Amino acid sequence: MTLSTLPRQIVGLGAVALVGLILALDLAATGTPDLFDAPSALALGSGQAPSGAHCTAQ
Amino acid sequence: MFLRRAFVIALILFAPLFGLVMAGPRAGLLIAIGIGFGLVLEGLRFGFAGPWRMIVAERDGRGLLAQFLAIGLVASVAFPLLAAHGGELSPAHAPIGLGMVLGAFVFGAAMQLVMGCGSGTLVNAGSGNLVGLIALLGFIGGSFAGSLHLGWWTGLASLPVLSLQGLFGANGGLVVTLAGLAALAALVIWRAAPGKRLPPVRLWWAAALIAALALANLVVAGQPWGIVYGLGLWGAKIAQAGGADLAASGFWANPGNAERLNASLLTDVTSLTSIGLVLGAFAVMRLRANPGAPAQALTARSYVLVLLAGLVLGYSARMAFGCNVGAFFSGISTGSLHGWVWLAAAFAGSTLGLKLRPVILRPAAQPKGAFA
Numbered sequence: 001m002t003l004s005t006l007p008r009q010i011v012g013l014g015a016v017a018l019v020g021l022i023l024a025l026d027l028a029a030t031g032t033p034d035l036f037d038a039p040s041a042l043a044l045g046s047g048q049a050p051s052g053a054h055c056t057a058q
Numbered sequence: 059m060f061l062r063r064a065f066v067i068a069l070i071l072f073a074p075l076f077g078l079v080m081a082g083p084r085a086g087l088l089i090a091i092g093i094g095f096g097l098v099l100e101g102l103r104f105g106f107a108g109p110w111r112m113i114v115a116e117r118d119g120r121g122l123l124a125q126f127l128a129i130g131l132v133a134s135v136a137f138p139l140l141a142a143h144g145g146e147l148s149p150a151h152a153p154i155g156l157g158m159v160l161g162a163f164v165f166g167a168a169m170q171l172v173m174g175c176g177s178g179t180l181v182n183a184g185s186g187n188l189v190g191l192i193a194l195l196g197f198i199g200g201s202f203a204g205s206l207h208l209g210w211w212t213g214l215a216s217l218p219v220l221s222l223q224g225l226f227g228a229n230g231g232l233v234v235t236l237a238g239l240a241a242l243a244a245l246v247i248w249r250a251a252p253g254k255r256l257p258p259v260r261l262w263w264a265a266a267l268i269a270a271l272a273l274a275n276l277v278v279a280g281q282p283w284g285i286v287y288g289l290g291l292w293g294a295k296i297a298q299a300g301g302a303d304l305a306a307s308g309f310w311a312n313p314g315n316a317e318r319l320n321a322s323l324l325t326d327v328t329s330l331t332s333i334g335l336v337l338g339a340f341a342v343m344r345l346r347a348n349p350g351a352p353a354q355a356l357t358a359r360s361y362v363l364v365l366l367a368g369l370v371l372g373y374s375a376r377m378a379f380g381c382n383v384g385a386f387f388s389g390i391s392t393g394s395l396h397g398w399v400w401l402a403a404a405f406a407g408s409t410l411g412l413k414l415r416p417v418i419l420r421p422a423a424q425p426k427g428a429f430a
Binding site: 057 | 083084085139143145150151152184185188190191195208209212277279281282284285291292295296299309314320321322323324326327333336337339340343344350351352353375379380381383384385388394396
């Protein structure tokens with residue numbers, strides 16, 4: 001089996017593993033978020049300004 | 059079969075629960091919304107790069123019309139929401155500039171080379187397409203690299219941020235947006251070949267579901283659906299873990315971005331939906347009775363070029379203040395004039411990319427005796 005004939009199942013699992021690896025490395029570096037600081041479930045109605053960053057950020 | 063399906067269903071149920079337990083209800087909801095995007099995009103085959111190719115190459119306008127429908131549906135709800143709750147929800151507004159236009163043009167070309175846009179790259183990777191996975195690696199690196207030079211690009215020549223709400227008011231902006239989408243739809247219908255003008259039921263459903271998910275994203279996250287920021291953040295975190303000092307970077311020294319860089323990815327809204335998107339696409343592929351044949355084998359040189367095209371895709375998306383999702387879909391649906399300019403520039407680039415594709419993506423030679 002060569003790289004180019006890898007079945008879709010393996011490649012898809014590789015993508016999931018890549019995301020999982022990035023997340024795990026990040027959790028190891030930054031630690032888990034403080035749940036007491038967690039924002040409310042919905043931004044709408046929270047009374048708080050949006051704090052996330054978007055692709056339009058400069 | 060049963061065990062495989064049970065594993066996949068457990069995975070897509072576990073992921074939002076993981077977000078909920080680790081980072082709170084908003085994180086859990088955003089992962090669930092991202093999974094929804096992945097399920098719809100892969101399951102109902104709703105895409106962005108493909109329809110842009112099909113209207114040019116095959117005069118098939120059905121996918122493009124579904125895109126306009128989804129954007130129009132989101133705009134119809136998002137404009138009033140943003141007007142009434144401006145303190146809690148923010149639109150995807152960005153300035154029009156030379157670097158932004160150039161970035162959108164290059165992005166359009168690159169997305170035809172890797173056969174996927176921002177969301178398409180994530181969907182392709184999750185659904186087991188090797189080109190998508192390789193392009194995703196490039197996209198992460200490219201959007202991070204683009205963030206390092208964004209200040210230079212925006213300094214070339216740039217207008218202030220212009221929105222249709224600012225120009226025509228909330229109601230007027232919505233009317234202009236819907237009229238613009240209707241005019242484009244009419245153009246597509248006129249251009250499309252007979253029999254390729256009316257989207258099939260599948261795409262009507264997909265457009266409605268994508269619109270519902272995009273609105274859910276806005277209500278939960280407080281901002282529209284986006285992808286590029288999260289992937290650039292992943293690249294920045296990897297670079298930082300490798301010892302890079304990003305304090306000197308204008309972009310990452312910005313207080314908002316510095317906060318994201320030092321906080322968990324589970325608190326970054328664009329990362330959460332992108333993680334969910336990959337999981338959703340993976341789930342659809344694994345739940346199918348037949349996941350499909352591997353993507354067509356390419357020459358080693360072509361895979362290297364796909365990686366480079368992924369880098370260019372990410373870099374140019376950063377220059378353009380978003381990809382097909384953050385700039386085109388979310389920009390237009392929340393009133394940003396830059397979304398319309400992005401569409402024009404990226405479509406021109408996409409046409410060029412279609413011409414370059416057969417030159418760059420060369421199929422590997424078939425082994426002797428193999429069926430063509």
